Amino acid sequence: MIVNISKKKVKSDFVTKVEELSGQNLLACYQCGKCSAGCPAISQMDILPNQIIRLAQLGLKNELFKSKSIWVCASCMTCNTRCPKGINVAEVIEAVRQILLRKRKDHVELKDLSEEEKREVPPIALIACFRKFTS
């Protein structure tokens, strides 16, 4: 994979926005990979949690926006409790999701769920799903 790094992207509004929404200092991450080592969702991810942080540091927003990983992270907080630098990785991923969702790009639509699917799952599942995946 070829990655083009530019000063413009590193200093972009996107990086500032992610830091603001997540309340995290992205440059504190030294890429040890501990967050990815304990993440239960990696088998479904195309980029790993530590790579999400790296891409965010570099302001590579398109790579993040098109990744599958931001939608399979369930905010389980395992990475947060284990990061030796005290970075809340789950909050960074939430910030990326929110930047997309706030452009009204919902990830799930109620109309795409069948009556049976809606009836089957408990209310907390539906509410949490729509809280996390819609604006």
Place this chain on the structure above:
Amino acid sequence: MKLTYYPGCTLKNKAENFENSAIFALNHLGVEVQELSRWNCCGTVFSLTTDDLMHHLAPIRNLIRVKEANSDKVMTLCAMCFNTLKRANEYMKNDPEGLDKLNQFMYREKIKYDGDVEVLHLLELLKDEVKFENIKSKVVKPLTDLKVASYYGCYLVRPQEIGIDDVENPTIIEELISLLGGIPVDFPYKTECCGSYQTVDKPEVVAERTFQILQSVQKNQADVVVVSCPLCAFNLDHRQKETIQIFPGFKNIPILYFTQLMAIAFGCSEDILKFNLHYIDPKPILQEKGLI
């Protein structure tokens, strides 16, 4: 002892077995449970973005209801409600400016909220207020010979600041199982996420997690798994249907709420347990052990 209780949405339908068994168990221990006369959905997940005050409204309004009931403590059963209510409360305590804004927004509420309600999970109440040592003598039908794996999931233990026990190796449910006469079974996946709300749009992802978690339980020879979250219960129990389609060698195992085992040990009748809400029937194994 009297406890103010916040049920949350799911305890009134898919998890009635959780609510009924918890109330039975608490009454047996001499605790009177008083449900809030008015409450709303807590929102189920704590908002993780710094600018999102709006979503703290739902949990905070519930805490105002607790104050209206003249109480300064509220008990929760659902691990998701526990996490959301407790985190929103902690957040507000540490952000006086945000709290002030919320109070201004809720100008129609008669009470101005100050962050002074304590949010507790039933397990904490059992350990610290009812006291674990008082539970053993109340057991009428010990869970002799029943091997129980305790699954905590995420919301009871993470983040650490609000967790009810050790963040990596909690043991509070195992302690309780021992007091009830059962045999606690350790397994390495007890705090591994089950996939949570991903069950709505990606059931196959949850089925894979369910497989991993339950296979580990079975390797350690447990008869049943207990949980404290209606979403974990759904994923580990009902998603066994999808699990067996993806992993044909998979063997089913019953999932129960820890409160159902308490109610059994305290001699409840079977209607309290509402086994009709389960996908994998727990009756055969409980009958085999002479518990029902």
